[in-house]
Amino acid sequence: MLRGEAMNVRGLVVCVQYDDILSITLPRNMQHLDDCLVVTSPADKDTQRLADSLGAKWFATDAFYRNSARLNKGLAIEQAFDALGHGWILIWDADILLPFSLPDFQPRLGCLYTARRRILTDYSQWRSHLVDWSGLPLRPENHFYGYFQLFHADDPVLKSRPWYGIDYTHAGGGDDVFQKRWPANRKLRPPFEVLHLGPCDANWFGRVTPRLDGATIEAASERRRTMQTYLRSKGWG
Helix, strand or coil: CCCCHHHCEEEEEECCCCHHHHHHHHHHHHCCCCEEEEEECCCCHHHHHHHHHHCCEEEECCHHHHHHCCCCHHHHHHHHHHHHCCCEEEEEECCEECCCCCCCCCCCCCCEECCEEEEECCHHHHHHHCCCCCCCCECCCCCCCCCEEEEECCCHHHCCCCCCCCCCCCCCCHHHHHHCCCCHHHEECCCCEEEEECCCCCCECECCCCCCCCCCCCCCHHHHHHHHHHHHHCCCC
16 A cells, blocks of 8 residues: 555546546555545546446546536646545546555655556556566656656645646646646655556547447547647647
């Protein structure tokens, strides 16, 4: 288990139409957390049912789509902070898998921790990499983005709200605003890696990657893919 002050680490994960992947990661990751809050949209009943079935709490908000946004992840997370409470918080993406076991690790208040990640691009192969993913590519990480952000809510850099960037129309950007609150010498790597299931930076405008269960992605996914490609051409992702 991740252990901080008072040995209480709460998880926060955003999941909108990503329940098939969350069904893999949530059971594993909850073993390392004292509790977990799944942030989703009011219409995403599959994610809500999954959270209920696994004993996780869920928080539904329309913040993702306010002001014509496609997926304002930062605003949704900012709202969820109020429901989550204080103490140690781990923000993690629905496609991030923690190891079976973690080394002894005592995070320090005043620091932001982001684990390095190995990438399993074809997540249909996840079963063969559940235990050992040491042979998979290790992604170069120069930043401390929101796929894994462990911090304490009483950190001095978090005196003013909002913590996340809340004005983006897509899922990127908000976590970058957040990680820039810490000076470079206070942004650290924990002594373990995580596994990223699927391609990176593919679903910033909503789900476009194929579902594991073969269910059809709505027609709007092609427009989302086009917007994601345009964003990459501008240097994002």
